[in-house]
Amino acid sequence: MILEVADIRIQPGRQAEFDAAIQHGVNTVISQAKGFAGFKVNKGIESPERYLLMIWWETLENHTVDFRESPAFQAWRGIVGPFFAQPPQVEHFELLAKSA
Template sequence: MILEVAILTVKEGQEKQFEADFAIAGEYISSIKGYIKHSLRKCLEQKNQYLLLVDWEKLEDHTIGFRQSSQYLEWKRLLHHYYDPFPTVEHYETIIENINE
């Protein structure tokens, strides 16, 4: 499994509309083959900063499957105009995981 991580800085004053549009955009990303789950987390210290976490089966599910899809065009249309600066997206693989159940 691959974890996609992006820190999203949203233009100040547009946070509520971004959150509403992100809820819609989630339908597009979740329809892609290899998608597992995603979450959007809001920073407590900086009200216009968010953390996007997306789990994919393989890196290519994101970099090719999603980014070369018509769903990505809708994602981009809904969300990309909110960012300043445009986010850097990075991918991580799990080395150690400890779950306390």
Template structure:
């Protein structure tokens, strides 16, 4: 399993609309092959800053299965205009201790 992490900086004044739209967009990502869970966290110190975490079965489920799908185009149309700057997305794997 891998964890996708993205810091989302949402344009000032659009936070409420972003959160409402994100709720609708959640149905898209949660329907994808390899999806396990996701959560969106709002930063307490910085206005308009969010942390998106998505767990996938494999890296390819996100980078190929989701990002190269028609569903991603819909996700992109719903959400990408809220971001400034565009977020950096990174992937993490669990370290066994």
């Protein structure tokens, strides 16, 4: 299992719109992608324009190839991209340890 973490910064004052858009985009586009295994979105308290989108994929290629090279990626960007203040920082992680 691979965890994708996207650190997203949006334009100030657009949090309510983005809250709806990101949930809509994940639920209607990303959740249909090959290898999608779940997601979580956290929004900043001290930095209200900052969001952390965490998506679990079965393999790295499910994100980097199957999704990012598909028309679905453009659909996703069409939903959330207009809110970005800068391009998201995206990294991938493997689980090392977790609590019981």
